[in-house]
Every structure is written in structure tokens, then in C-alpha cells.
Amino acid sequence: MVTTKSLIVAYGLALLPVLVSSSPIVPRYFQRNLFSRDNITASTVKTELGQQLSKGSLIFGPDSALYPNATERWNTRITPNAQVVVQPAAESDLAQIVKYCNDNSFEFLVRNRGHGTTDSLSTFSGIEIDVEMLTGVTIQPDKKIATLQAGTFIGDVINKLWDQGFVATTGSAACVGLMGAALGGGHGRYEGLYGLVQDNIVHYNAVLANGTEIGVNETSHPDLLYALKGAGHNFAIVTSVVEKIYPRENWYQKTYTWTQDKLETVFEALNTFHKSANGTTPARMGVSYGSIIMNTSISTTEAVLEWGFDYAGPAADAEKLLGPFNAIKAIQVGSKRTLYNLFNKKIAEYPELAPSAYLWHEGYATAGMQAIPSDSTAYPHREENHLM
Numbered sequence: 001m002v003t004t005k006s007l008i009v010a011y012g013l014a015l016l017p018v019l020v021s022s023s024p025i026v027p028r029y030f031q032r033n034l035f036s037r038d039n040i041t042a043s044t045v046k047t048e049l050g051q052q053l054s055k056g057s058l059i060f061g062p063d064s065a066l067y068p069n070a071t072e073r074w075n076t077r078i079t080p081n082a083q084v085v086v087q088p089a090a091e092s093d094l095a096q097i098v099k100y101c102n103d104n105s106f107e108f109l110v111r112n113r114g115h116g117t118t119d120s121l122s123t124f125s126g127i128e129i130d131v132e133m134l135t136g137v138t139i140q141p142d143k144k145i146a147t148l149q150a151g152t153f154i155g156d157v158i159n160k161l162w163d164q165g166f167v168a169t170t171g172s173a174a175c176v177g178l179m180g181a182a183l184g185g186g187h188g189r190y191e192g193l194y195g196l197v198q199d200n201i202v203h204y205n206a207v208l209a210n211g212t213e214i215g216v217n218e219t220s221h222p223d224l225l226y227a228l229k230g231a232g233h234n235f236a237i238v239t240s241v242v243e244k245i246y247p248r249e250n251w252y253q254k255t256y257t258w259t260q261d262k263l264e265t266v267f268e269a270l271n272t273f274h275k276s277a278n279g280t281t282p283a284r285m286g287v288s289y290g291s292i293i294m295n296t297s298i299s300t301t302e303a304v305l306e307w308g309f310d311y312a313g314p315a316a317d318a319e320k321l322l323g324p325f326n327a328i329k330a331i332q333v334g335s336k337r338t339l340y341n342l343f344n345k346k347i348a349e350y351p352e353l354a355p356s357a358y359l360w361h362e363g364y365a366t367a368g369m370q371a372i373p374s375d376s377t378a379y380p381h382r383e384e385n386h387l388m
């Protein structure tokens with residue numbers, strides 16, 4: 001009997017005799033276009049890969065009750081096609097899965113919390129590696145670093161560290177994957193004090209495209225360290241990281257609701273607050289954030305401004321800095337109205353959108369981030385002061 005694989009080899013030899021005969025060491029993952037297998041099914045993958053994975057790992061397809069959660073996306077317009085889902089129970093499984101996919105010319109894509117919004121995700125079809133079981137958050141004995149596994153997410157890491165008396169740069173939105181954020185930089189409330197998430201990672205455990213496991217740090221693969229810090233999703237699957245942690249401290253939070261007539265004044269105060277000295281937002285003023293939102297107990301036609309400030313320190317220190325916002329009274333008209341007016345107009349046009357908010361401004365402190373030389377990592381936005 002002629003097996004699929006021997007046919008493949010025969011075709012490869014026939015089409016590319018020079019390449020194949022003179023370069024027997026061309027890695028399999030560069031040969032993927034030489035052949036393709038029939039459509040992947042969960043039962044095939046279970047039979048072929050299942051035994052190699054650690055106990056507790058799961059392999060399933062679209063007919064499984066587990067499939068909807070394992071493939072859910074924050075943005076439903078992003079539609080990777082997960083023909084089969086593999087959930088590894090141990091970090092070491094990731095290398096096995098990658099080798100298996102390479103050997104069989106199956107595309108693979110890591111998924112953690114499904115918040116990625118790059119269009120290219122929608123072109124994927126193959127084996128999804130869902131890392132949600134890898135949830136370890138382990139504070140090391142020196143209490144200066146913690147090991148965080150690939151399946152951790154921001155809210156989970158914040159809570160687990162906080163409960164033990166620590167904080168770390170994690171990113172802000174609780175629902176987002178820690179690694180997804182960290183591999184692209186990672187913005188959050190400790191940016192002013194400690195920098196980006198990536199700036200606090202001292203070691204990455206990673207699996208390369210050929211399934212080889214490596215450790216990446218200043219003395220081991222430093223070129224890859226540069227790339228993982230800012231362009232990381234393209235260079236490896238990270239199975240865990242070692243990140244610096246810091247003693248926790250209390251936060252002071254203050255929120256304001258302003259009616260629309262204060263709009264220009266609020267933005268002038270924000271400009272002074274964040275930008276007058278070019279990005280020297282007080283390092284402890286971790287974030288200011290604002291949205292426009294319809295609050296029907298105030299008005300059904302004019303959205304209000306909801307603003308918040310989070311300060312890492314005592315209320316009295318924060319209040320000194322918040323003086324200009326406490327004092328806002330003036331009524332002014334200017335050119336910053338366009339977006340605000342558009343929001344009201346759209347709510348009037350589509351009343352079903354009334355419960356929505358337009359997140360307008362996220363101003364993190366930047367001192368810690370900008371203390372790191374821009375050319376030391378692949379992250380390209382260090383000079384930028386704001387996310388608008």
C-alpha cells in the first residue's frame with residue numbers, strides 16, 4: 001500500500017529534486033507547502049498526539065460542549081477557524097504540540113483570552129492551542145520575582161499577587177491575557193513607577209517555531225529578548241515568564257461626572273496635567289481615564305463626561321494634584337466638540353445604543369516607561385505620552 005506520506009515524499013522529490021536531494025536538512029516547518037493532509041479532526045489528533053501530552057490535557061472539535069468558550073472572541077468580527085482545539089495541561093506539552101503540527105503540516109495558533117483584534121487572525125485555519133489551563137502564578141522565595149504561566153490573565157494576576165502583598169506591571173483591563181499584553185509592551189497603572197509589563201520581565205520560557213524549548217534572557221538568546229519585548233507574538237510561543245514584583249500599596253481613586261458645558265475646561269486641565277512638561281504626569285498618578293456616556297437620570301439627549309483618577313498613595317497627595325479638576329466651573333465653546341456631538345447624534349439616531357459609552361481618553365503616567373532607552377527593545381512607542 002502506498003501511504004500518503006510516501007506519496008508526499010515522492011512528489012517532493014519529483015518537484016524539487018535539487019532542493020530535497022542537496023538539502024536534506026531543510027526543516028519540516030519550511031516544507032509545509034509540499035503537502036497537506038486531509039481535514040483535521042479531533043479524533044485524528046487525539047489518536048496521534050493524545051498519548052504524548054500530559055495527563056489532563058484536552059483535545060476537542062466544534063461538536064464539543066467546551067468548544068464555544070475555548071474559541072470565544074472579544075471582537076466577533078475576528079474569526080480564526082479552530083478546526084481542533086488542544087488544551088495542554090503542562091508547559092512542556094507546548095513543544096510536543098508544535099512538533100506534531102510541523103510534522104503534519106498543520107497550522108497552529110495560540111489563544112489565551114481571545115482579545116486579539118489583528119485582522120490576520122481571521123485568516124487562520126488549523127489547530128488552536130488554548131493555554132487556559134496554564135494558570136500558575138508563583139512568587140519566588142526572594143519575593144522579588146514571580147513566575148507567570150501562559151494562561152494567566154491580568155485580573156487573575158493582580159488578585160493573586162495582591163492577596164500575598166504584592167503588585168506588578170500587568171496591564172489594566174482584567175479580562176485580557178497577560179502574555180498578549182506583555183508581548184506587545186503592556187500598558188497599565190504602574191507604568192509611571194515601573195514601566196511597561198515587558199520592562200519588568202527578566203526571563204521568558206519559550207518554544208521556537210521548530211518546537212525547540214529555550215530560555216530567553218540577557219545572557220541567553222539576547223537577540224530574541226529584544227524581539228520578545230514589543231514584537232513578541234511573532235517570534236515564539238511563550239510558556240511562562242519571570243517578572244519583577246513590588247510590595248503593594250494603597251490606591252486612592254476619585255471620579256467626577258461633569259455636564260457637557262465643562263468639556264473644554266476639562267480638556268484644558270488635562271492638557272496641563274499630562275502634557276505641559278511633555279509627559280511628566282506624576283508617576284504615582286497611575287491613570288486618568290474618561291468616557292462620554294448617556295446617564296438618563298441627568299439627561300436623555302446630552303451625554304455626560306465621566307472621569308476617573310487613580311493615585312498610588314495617600315488621598316491628601318492626590319488631592320493636591322487634583323486641585324484643577326476640583327475647581328472646574330467655566331463654560332467654554334471650542335473645537336473639541338466634534339466627537340462629543342457625534343456621540344449624542346448617534347445615540348439619538350440609534351436609541352438602542354443608549355447604554356454604551358465612548359471611551360475617550362486613557363492617560364497613564366509615563367516616567368518609568370520612558371526611563372528605559374527606546375532602542376533597547378522592539379517596542380516602538382516609548383516617546384508617546386497618551387492613548388487617546
Ligand SMILES: Cc1cc2nc3c(=O)[nH]c(=O)nc-3n(C[C@H](O)[C@H](O)[C@H](O)COP(=O)(O)OP(=O)(O)OC[C@H]3O[C@@H](n4cnc5c(N)ncnc54)[C@H](O)[C@@H]3O)c2cc1C
Pocket residue numbers: 074109110111112113114115116117121150171172173175176177178179180181182183185186187188232233236237238239
Ligand atoms: C477590552 C480590551 C482591553 C485591553 N486592555 C489592555 C490594557 O489594559 N493594557 C494593554 O497593554 N493592552 C490592553 N489591550 C490589548 C491586549 O493586550 C491585546 O489585545 C492582547 O494581545 C490580548 O491578549 P489575549 O490573550 O486576551 O488575546 P488572544 O487573542 O488570545 O491573543 C492575542 C495574540 O497573542 C498571541 N499570544 C497569546 N498568548 C501567547 C503566548 N503565550 N505566546 C505567543 N503568542 C501568544 C495570540 O496568538 C494572538 O495572536 C486590551 C484589549 C481589549 C480588547
Ligand SMILES: *[C@@H]1O[C@H](CO)[C@@H](O)[C@H](O)[C@H]1NC(C)=O
Pocket residue numbers: 038039
Ligand atoms: C475540508 O474543509 C473545507 C472547509 O473547511 C471543506 O470545504 C472541504 O470540503 C473539506 N474537505 C474534506 C475532504 O472534508
Ligand SMILES: *[C@@H]1O[C@H](CO)[C@@H](O)[C@H](O)[C@H]1NC(C)=O
Pocket residue numbers: 065066069
Ligand atoms: C463557559 O463559560 C461560562 C462563563 O465563564 C461558564 O459559566 C460556563 O460554565 C462555561 N461553559 C462550559 C461548558 O465550560
Ligand SMILES: *[C@@H]1O[C@H](CO)[C@@H](O)[C@H](O)[C@H]1NC(C)=O
Pocket residue numbers: 027208210211212
Ligand atoms: C530549532 O531552531 C533553533 C533556532 O534556529 C536552532 O538553534 C535549533 O537547532 C533548531 N532545533 C532543531 C531540533 O532543529
Ligand SMILES: *[C@@H]1O[C@H](CO)[C@@H](O)[C@H](O)[C@H]1NC(C)=O
Pocket residue numbers: 202203214215216217218219220
Ligand atoms: C537565562 O536562561 C538560561 C537558559 O534557560 C538559564 O540557564 C539561566 O539561568 C537564565 N538566567 C537568568 C538570570 O535567569
Ligand SMILES: *[C@@H]1O[C@H](CO)[C@@H](O)[C@H](O)[C@H]1NC(C)=O
Pocket residue numbers: 276277278
Ligand atoms: C515639548 O516637546 C515639543 C517637541 O519635542 C517641544 O517643541 C516643546 O517645546 C516641549 N514643551 C515643553 C513644555 O517642554
Ligand SMILES: *[C@@H]1O[C@H](CO)[C@@H](O)[C@H](O)[C@H]1NC(C)=O
Pocket residue numbers: 257295296297298
Ligand atoms: C447617573 O447619575 C446619577 C446622579 O448623579 C448617579 O447616582 C448614577 O450613579 C449615574 N449612573 C451611571 C450609570 O453612571
